[in-house]
Amino acid sequence: MATIRDVAKQAGVSVATVSRVLNSNGYVNEDTRVKVTEAIKELNYLPNDVARSLFKRRSKMIGLILPDITNPFFPELARAVEDVANETEYTFVLCNSDNQMEKEQQYLTALKQKYIDGFIVVSSTLTTEQVHELNVPVVALDRIISPHMPSVSVQNYEGAQEAVQYLIENGCQKIAHISGPDYVDNAHARKQGYLDMVRDKDWYEDGLVVDGKYELDPAKKAATQLLEQHPDVDGIFVGNDLMAVGVLKAAEALGIKVPEDLSIIGFDGIALGETTTPALTTMGQPIYDVGSKAAELLINYIEGIPSVHSNHSFGVQIIERETVKKGGV
């Protein structure tokens, strides 16, 4: 590996001038610029980013901390972040936290030792203090950590209401909800959206909302119980698509026809929902846009470019497929 010194020697100039043409700042004579450029080419020289980082105290790296890339909601998000990182010449570090604060903290400090420039985090456990004392730019994604911290998310509450409304409009008479964990703010918001739509219905009762942990199997179990105890439920608003697939499987196992006997609507709009039979109707969020917006926000933040909105909330939109029986009341 050639160093800047080798280039300098080859071009018959000092390292300072080489550095100047490299970063194109400061005056440099056209002739010597050419000489240096040629030397660089001949030696196949590439600047050493580590040395650069040491001097600049920044690494051109950003980290994405999320629960688990194996959860089908996250790959598209990660892809979006990676894409904008790539465009802006940042390198992208992926961290799976399994929702454990300990792991999050480990990644945070380990990467800080590498002069990482910033983080995007999907977390329900990180506190404002932790982020603050980290002293590195952070934007929250999908889940909000604090209103005072830049974030990108979607209109969970409103989306949930729309979803329930859609079920009602299509004739459902008794609508249940499979919720995500209460400590996840978006799960909480979706549940509230549901509750505020149904709480005053005469058919409503507490047993209609059960926890599915945002995972497939727990949701399947929860739905099975729910449907056994409340056979008159004819519509379910499920907190995310992954759980909705579990609900679909539960109905199938119980011999309940979807959508004839039971309408199901999910939330997220992940690709998985297109592959089930029947295909999943859902409240879709613009996952890729959410991810890339978070990355943009972070990079602007890092580079000191002021952002108009530092708390961005995307709208959601219903994706009509096959798990809701169409027809008015």
Add this chain to the structure above:
Amino acid sequence: MATIRDVAKQAGVSVATVSRVLNSNGYVNEDTRVKVTEAIKELNYLPNDVARSLFKRRSKMIGLILPDITNPFFPELARAVEDVANETEYTFVLCNSDNQMEKEQQYLTALKQKYIDGFIVVSSTLTTEQVHELNVPVVALDRIISPHMPSVSVQNYEGAQEAVQYLIENGCQKIAHISGPDYVDNAHARKQGYLDMVRDKDWYEDGLVVDGKYELDPAKKAATQLLEQHPDVDGIFVGNDLMAVGVLKAAEALGIKVPEDLSIIGFDGIALGETTTPALTTMGQPIYDVGSKAAELLINYIEGIPSVHSNHSFGVQIIERETVKKGGV
């Protein structure tokens, strides 16, 4: 951020001694060791990895280059790599190449500038020369670049044969194949496995193998055509699970009952296959093990630990679910 110099001052020793206790090498008096440790604690000192990297010429980072994390085959692989990277204190960089050699090359050189210690690559375009002149440890994953380069993969040829055999044993009379791209070695091997099982059957004809590009929609289209042109096909061995889902969808659209009128078997064993209706029968590969083995191999390679086998090939195993009609001939 405190530096080693701050710690030295605080403890009343030189930076060399601090370095010694940090890396626990060289002699150091127990008393001063304690003093230093305390100073470190008081100052909340963390060593600067960038400075370390510059000196050591290595970064404790490994890169994983794969086509697209959005393809449901890859998240589990990536997770496995990240897990062992994490255990061994390496940080994990994810790169999406979209199967473009140009992007691969960009990542390779960009990360080399950061003193990356090694790569795991899922690639069909990278050449031995490129890897060689990179002069950084590389292990090939899922797809073999050269027999002389460490690699981890599965028994594609044998698995394909088993899959076809399974279809035959269960009474299929005319078996087609939806293949992956021929330039992907594992797709080629799977196709060969199929061909070597059926080439001499009296029902075999060339039109029975069609390209599905290892993607869902192309496979769906290909299967639709295939099934229209060859209505007597009663079994399909599909080159991967993602395409198999497309085939399932095609059959559904054509009103062909699976598995009653058509048996389908995929390859890979990704989670997606469990969620379809009917659930996909497939040749499962130990995806997580494949990924973690590759990571182990790479890290041993990096750290100079000799590996017994540098070309590892895992076995595959049939996962019987619901898309193959059971029953002998």
Add this chain to the structure above:
DNA sequence: TTGTATGCGTTATCAA
């Protein structure tokens, strides 16, 4: 057992 000095490869300051 400990300290001093040097280098890892850059960038930026200051002179020239």
Add this chain to the structure above:
DNA sequence: TTGATAACGCATACAA
């Protein structure tokens, strides 16, 4: 317009 040189924060060779 260019060149010396001092950082950046650490680890090691060599002295002491």
